[in-house]
Amino acid sequence: MQKFLKGKVFARAECNTSHRSVDDTSIYTGQPKSTTRNPKWPEDHNVILGELLMEQYVNGNFYNGNLRKEQWSTLVAALNRRLGSKYTETSVMIRFKNMKADFRALYQLTNCSGWGWDDELHVPVAPDELWDEIVQETYLHNGLSILSAPILVFMLQKFGCSFMSNYLRGVIPDVLCDLVDVQLQVNDAIVELTASILEEDSSSEDEQRIRRPMYDRSYTGHRYVLDVLAGHPGRAYQCFRLPHEAFVSLTDLLVTRGHLRDTKNMLAAEQLAIFLRGVAHAHSYRQLCEFFQHSLETVSRYFNVVLRAIVSFADEFINLPQGDVEYHPFVRSNAQFYPFFKNAIGAIDGTHIPAVVNNNLQNRYRNRKGFTSQNVMAAVSFDRQFVYLATGWEGSAADMRVLRWAAEQGQFTVPRNYYYLVDSGYANTDKLIAPFRGYRYHLADYRRNTSRRYAVQQELFNHRHAQLRNVVERTFGIWRERFQVLTHMRQFPITVQADLVIACAVLHNYIGRYHGHDMYFNMSQTEMEHDNERGEIDMSDKDPNLHTTIGERIQGEVVRHDIATDMWNDRVSIDLSFFLKFQL
Incomplete structure (x- = not known):
């Protein structure tokens, strides 16, 4: 029977007696x-x-x-x-x-x-100390000095407990x-x-049933956080994937805004450390329990508290450009891009973040590479800041479908006379400038043919377009390198997985805005382990024009043709000037 009771709580037996409530x-x-x-x-x-x-x-x-x-x-x-x-x-x-x-x-x-219980006599048994205590209590309160253990046993066996409990109430x-x-x-x-x-x-x-604390290590999570913050600056990068001063300022911001507060058992800094450790190293709740020496319920609760707090900053740190936008310094300072792409305000692309979903949802979330994911659409500025994010879409959804939803229902807007650079998975419109189809447009295609000159103006346009649009690829690479949960998602509800993507984008923008010297922002693309590893999936077999109108495509073709023509003419004039100078 003890085997049958394994893992069960004790339940009392219901006694049909009048002496016990x-x-x-x-x-x-x-x-x-x-x-x-x-x-x-x-x-x-x-x-x-x-x-x-x-x-x-x-x-x-x-x-x-x-x-x-x-x-x-x-x-x-x-x-x-x-x-x-x-x-x-x-x-x-x-x-x-x-x-x-x-x-x-x-x-x-x-x-x-x-x-205990005597199976032969069918009477309760107890150590002498308990009997002595009963006799003492009896003598003090009832005056029955002759009452002893043998007499009690005899009376119990003779009359039973129901009678004895009424007769000697308070004695037994x-x-x-x-x-x-x-x-x-x-x-x-x-x-x-x-x-x-x-x-x-x-x-x-x-x-x-003996209760003992499960997490009783003397080196607590609070002490760990204090040691990291007081130690070498590199430890903060290794543990939390952000600088020491960024951790302190983010904690102050969350506390000042009222999202976090010190509690009796955990300070706000440790609450933030639990979340950052989880998203930076893709730790499970149980790994965080062992690391910070807190129960599963405590870790889960504070992880979600910090997640909601950071997601609430999305409107503040992820903003679309509005009205007249100044030419970005990165474009203006580069003769290869200016003045041809002077009205470009960023780049858009979709990336696939691994998703853990139930069996009945796996077909919807399974992408072309065979793993389940959520298709995340991101708009990025040329200083590698997220300006828009659409999360939670199933991996089977096409990039253009997600973008169309963002424009119609997701409050995604593009200022008048400006545009974003996109890849061939999107339709070419006056708001989205895509490369020419049928020509080389990946940077790798041009690296493999360094000696080949541009045959037509479309190739020159595609190369310059890919060089400028590559900012979104670099941003995704920095993003994944910092937060490993984006490449090794844990088993959270799908809504939490979508919120984690937003939270990581908010943290990325916060660090880039206030701590631009961060080493991840200065990494070269070859140093990024996760860049283009499994996230980018070309959906070119699905016609992106299905989600656009003929008028939008005509206007986009005019804009793209003008840019390509101006760029080719400039290239020809430079080559001609160089040739004439050489002849002279």
């Missing part, structure tokens, strides 16, 4: 499970049920203290066949539940109260009365069933 009994045995007593079970039926349960246990049909569901019908059929009865599965289940409840109560009373311990009542309810079938089971389990239930 429900609330008093719960002091010894805890809160009961919902059980309904069935008074129609004869003793011989209990014995047969115990034998059949024992057979099922020997055959390995018990799991976690309960008979497997598919075996109940077999057991009930065998019971009715042997007894000629018509018991239902429900009644047999309830009887077995009551048997376990009786055993739980008996076990706790005999092992946790100091009282309440737990002793409960012990007698419960022992009478535990039939031989239960004793026979539990005997063989207890032989296999060397550890006692009493030892299993």
Whole structure:
């Protein structure tokens, strides 16, 4: 029976006695499970049920203290066949539940109260110290100086607990009365069933119920955070993926805005450290529990508190450009891009973040490379800042479909006379300038053919376009390099996974805006381990023009043709000037 009770809480046995109330009994045995007593079970039926349960246990049909569901019908059929009865599965289940409840109560009373039971005399037994205490209490409060242990045993055996508890109220311990009542309810079938089971389990239930702290390491998470912040600056990068001063200023910002506060058991800095450690190293909740020495509930709660706090900063740190936009210094200072792309304000692309979803959603979230992901659309400025983000889309969705939703329902707007650079997975419009299809447009294509000159103006346009649009690829690479949860997503609800993407973008912009010297922002593209590893997936087989109008495509073609023509003419004039200078 102890095997059957593995992992279960103790429930009290319900005693049909007048001397004990429900609330008093719960002091010894805890809160009961919902059980309904069935008074129609004869003793011989209990014995047969115990034998059949024992057979099922020997055959390995018990799991976690309960008979497997598919075996109940077999057991009930065998019971009715042997007894000629018509018991239902429900009644047999309830009887077995009551048997376990009786055993739980008996076990706790005999092992946790100091009282035992004599099977031969059928009376409670206790150490001499307890009897001496009873006699002393009796003498002081009732004046019965002749009352002793043998007399109490005789009176209990002769008259029973119900009579003795009324006659000597306050003399006999309440737990002793409960012990007698419960022992009478535990039939031989239960004793026979539990005997063989207890032989296999060397550890006692009493030892299993001893409560001790699970996380008792002296080096706590709070001390770890203090050591990191007070140590070498490189430790903050390794642990939290951001500079020491960025960690301190972000903590102050969250506390000042009222999103975080110091609690009795955890400071705001440690709460933020739990979240950053989780997203920076893709740790699970249980890994964070061991690392910071807090319970699973505590780690989960504060992780989500910090997540919601950082997501609430999205409107402040992720903003689309509005109205007249100045030419970006990066474009203006480069003769290859200016004045041709002077009206470009950034680049747009979709990236696939691994997603952990239920089996019924896997087909929707499975992308062309075969893994489940969420398709994230991001608009990035030329200083590698996210200006727009659309998360939570299934991996099978096309990039243009996500962008069309963002423009129609997601409040994504482009200022008049300005545009974003996109790859061939998007349609070419006056707001989205894509490369010419049918010509080289990846930077790698040009690196492999360094000696080849541009054959037509479309190739020159595509090369310059790819060089400028590459800012979004670099941003994704920095993003993934800093936050490994973007490449090794943990098992969160899909809404939490989408929020984690937003939170990582907010942190990325915060660090880039106030701590631009951060080493991740200064990494070269070849140093990025996760760049273009599994995130970028070309959806070119799906026609992006399906989500645009003819008028938008015509206007986009005019803009692109003018840029390509001006760029080619400038290139020809430079080559001609160089040729004439060489001739002279």
